[in-house]
Amino acid sequence: MSGHTPSATDALAGSLHRIFGFRSFGPNQEAIVRALLAGRDCFAVMPTGGGKSLCYQLPAILLPGTALVVSPLISLMKDQVDGARANGIRASFLNSSLDPADQGGVQRELLSGILDLVYIAPERFALDHFREILRRSRISMVVIDEAHCISEWGHDFRPDYLMLSSIVDLLPGIPVAAFTATATQRVQEDIVDKLGLRHPFVLRASFDRPNLSYEVRFKESGDAQLVSILKQFAGQAGIIYRTSRKSVNDTALKLQKRGFRALPYHAGLSDGERQKNQDAFIHDETDIIVATVAFGMGIDKSNVRFVIHADLPKSIESYYQETGRAGRDGESARCIMLFSNADIPKVRFFIDSMLDEQERHRALAALSKVVSFASAMVCRRRMLLEHFDETYPRDNCASCDVCQGLHEVFDCTVEAQMLLSAIVRTDSRFGAAYLVDILLGSKNQKINDFGHDRLKVYGIGKGHDKKFWRRLIDDLVARKAIGRSEGLYPTLYLLDGGARILKGEERVEMQRIREKKAAAPASKSGGIESLSLEGKRLFEQLRLLRKKLADEQGVPPDVVFSDRTLAELSDIQPTTPEEMLAVSGIGEVKLARYGGEFLQLIARYKAQWL
Numbered sequence: 001m002s003g004h005t006p007s008a009t010d011a012l013a014g015s016l017h018r019i020f021g022f023r024s025f026g027p028n029q030e031a032i033v034r035a036l037l038a039g040r041d042c043f044a045v046m047p048t049g050g051g052k053s054l055c056y057q058l059p060a061i062l063l064p065g066t067a068l069v070v071s072p073l074i075s076l077m078k079d080q081v082d083g084a085r086a087n088g089i090r091a092s093f094l095n096s097s098l099d100p101a102d103q104g105g106v107q108r109e110l111l112s113g114i115l116d117l118v119y120i121a122p123e124r125f126a127l128d129h130f131r132e133i134l135r136r137s138r139i140s141m142v143v144i145d146e147a148h149c150i151s152e153w154g155h156d157f158r159p160d161y162l163m164l165s166s167i168v169d170l171l172p173g174i175p176v177a178a179f180t181a182t183a184t185q186r187v188q189e190d191i192v193d194k195l196g197l198r199h200p201f202v203l204r205a206s207f208d209r210p211n212l213s214y215e216v217r218f219k220e221s222g223d224a225q226l227v228s229i230l231k232q233f234a235g236q237a238g239i240i241y242r243t244s245r246k247s248v249n250d251t252a253l254k255l256q257k258r259g260f261r262a263l264p265y266h267a268g269l270s271d272g273e274r275q276k277n278q279d280a281f282i283h284d285e286t287d288i289i290v291a292t293v294a295f296g297m298g299i300d301k302s303n304v305r306f307v308i309h310a311d312l313p314k315s316i317e318s319y320y321q322e323t324g325r326a327g328r329d330g331e332s333a334r335c336i337m338l339f340s341n342a343d344i345p346k347v348r349f350f351i352d353s354m355l356d357e358q359e360r361h362r363a364l365a366a367l368s369k370v371v372s373f374a375s376a377m378v379c380r381r382r383m384l385l386e387h388f389d390e391t392y393p394r395d396n397c398a399s400c401d402v403c404q405g406l407h408e409v410f411d412c413t414v415e416a417q418m419l420l421s422a423i424v425r426t427d428s429r430f431g432a433a434y435l436v437d438i439l440l441g442s443k444n445q446k447i448n449d450f451g452h453d454r455l456k457v458y459g460i461g462k463g464h465d466k467k468f469w470r471r472l473i474d475d476l477v478a479r480k481a482i483g484r485s486e487g488l489y490p491t492l493y494l495l496d497g498g499a500r501i502l503k504g505e506e507r508v509e510m511q512r513i514r515e516k517k518a519a520a521p522a523s524k525s526g527g528i529e530s531l532s533l534e535g536k537r538l539f540e541q542l543r544l545l546r547k548k549l550a551d552e553q554g555v556p557p558d559v560v561f562s563d564r565t566l567a568e569l570s571d572i573q574p575t576t577p578e579e580m581l582a583v584s585g586i587g588e589v590k591l592a593r594y595g596g597e598f599l600q601l602i603a604r605y606k607a608q609w610l
């Protein structure tokens with residue numbers, strides 16, 4: 001002990017450590033906490049995983065009275081309350097999922113002032129009776145989560161939220177804090193205005209998610225590619241996004257057959273089945289969710305280690321949101337998009353069938369941005385952030401496929417000429433599959449019948465496989481060197497660009513992946529990736545113990561400990577309660593509740609290795 005009088009900073013840091021077990025504040029957290037403690041209104045935009053809950057939970061404990069946290073995500077409230085209680089915070093929730101007796105119970109708790117915080121659904125503020133209870137309770141502050149829901153300009157407007165515009169009058173002198181993960185400047189102004197915030201402390205954090213890595217790969221047909229990617233993530237939680245319900249079902253089924261723990265999720269399943277599959281994911285009972293974009297809203301699983309887009313996302317915003325569900329715990333996580341030019345016509349077809357002209361234009365513009373995101377060889381992170389009007393300050397992010405130099409360009413003009421020549425020599429009457437068969441010298445009857453086995457191009461493409469040729473065709477179509485006819489059996493024909501290539505006036509280049517494995521993004525402090533083999537084994541055992549304890553208490557595993565905490569435990573391997581307290585995410589209450597069992601397991605594990 002150094003013996004000096006602790007400053008205010010030390011006191012706050014002390015509470016942070018004692019309650020949450022964190023060694024330091026994350027970016028921006030301290031500024032918000034201090035503003036709230038000083039009684040100021042706040043407005044904060046922070047990305048998913050930015051640690052918003054701590055920003056209001058810590059002041060909620062330190063300030064006298066009860067903090068109200070308004071959230072539209074009723075399905076999340078129980079987990080949020082469990083999470084808060086696991087750290088010893090006195091929390092409850094109040095929404096329509098409780099029966100009347102329980103609602104009465106929570107209202108009595110509120111009146112008696114024994115709660116640190118209570119999560120509340122917005123519609124409750126319409127009830128006179130409830131407003132009366134608030135007037136008679138001691139409220140420390142009001143937190144509006146998902147605050148963009150109050151703005152008609154936002155993407156998720158909820159009329160219920162408009163009730164909150166009277167909150168400042170209802171509870172005069174009580175600070176109000178609005179949080180959201182998405183708000184343009186316009187939405188921000190609208191929120192501040194509608195809520196009537198008084199000279200708020202405003203914070204706009206960077207949208208960058210440094211622990212996520214981004215990667216776009218050329219999408220191959222068939223399932224082999226997906227399977228080989230998934231093998232790298234054995235036993236880890238992840239989401240695979242697909243466009244249609246049918247493809248969701250197909251992929252889930254195929255993965256199950258190959259022994260993966262995978263479940264489907266889309267709007268076509270019954271409510272019961274959707275809920276069941278979602279719960280299995282949250283409780284670590286399935287590794288993989290194959291889903292349409294219907295999945296994700298209101299899911300707060302912290303240890304999602306990968307998100308794969310097996311089809312093109314609808315827009316850059318949705319891509320950011322969907323990939324944003326990975327790595328909320330701050331541990332590294334990977335976002336992989338499988339992209340092929342061949343997917344574009346499918347999406348185009350869908351967009352062309354839209355009736356509303358404006359909507360069609362918007363969808364087309366969004367598609368073209370996604371395509372340039374996927375095709376341009378520009379840092380993916382930079383492009384994502386630019387979309388949100390943010391400039392990424394570094395030249396090389398070191399954790400996207402472009403910055404890692406995973407691609408190389410190679411000249412394939414000669415190959416393109418082989419293909420174009422095959423098209424010409426067969427009078428533009430055939431489709432891709434047949435042409436590739438000719439190039440590969442396939443012994444198929446149809447080729448014999450047409451006498452195409454006597455063509456000069458027959459068999460000259462054997463140096464490459466089918467995948468290569470299909471991709472070259474997609475690329476040549478995309479660059480308008482060849483055209484593809486409409487109809488059930490599309491045939492290929494030359495366009496001007498193709499003629500120039502054939503005459504040697506234009507060159508063709510293709511990207512390919514270097515045979516180097518993608519490095520995982522730098523995880524700031526140790527992390528699962530950097531564990532030794534022995535550490536990883538221990539990690540697996542700790543995971544099992546976490547699952548057991550979570551099941552006993554009926555809470556999701558990450559309410560017990562996050563992946564980050566388990567990784568640190570595996571690395572440090574503490575043997576005493578004091579050593580355990582030094583691990584990030586273990587505060588006094590969690591130490592008392594879980595410390596014993598984890599210490600025992602670690603001791604047993606270490607004994608094996610002596």
Ligand code: ADP
Pocket residue numbers: 022023024025026029046047048049050051052053054302328329330562584
């Ligand atoms: P958000 O609601 O902004 O998406 P959360 O509040 O769920 O983010 O926090 C994301 C993760 O970061 C959680 O696992 C949380 O425990 C962790 N976390 C928050 N603040 C800190 C901190 N100061 N140090 C370490 N981990 C933190």
Ligand code: ZN
Pocket residue numbers: 378379380381382396397398399400401402403404
């Ligand atoms: Zn990059």
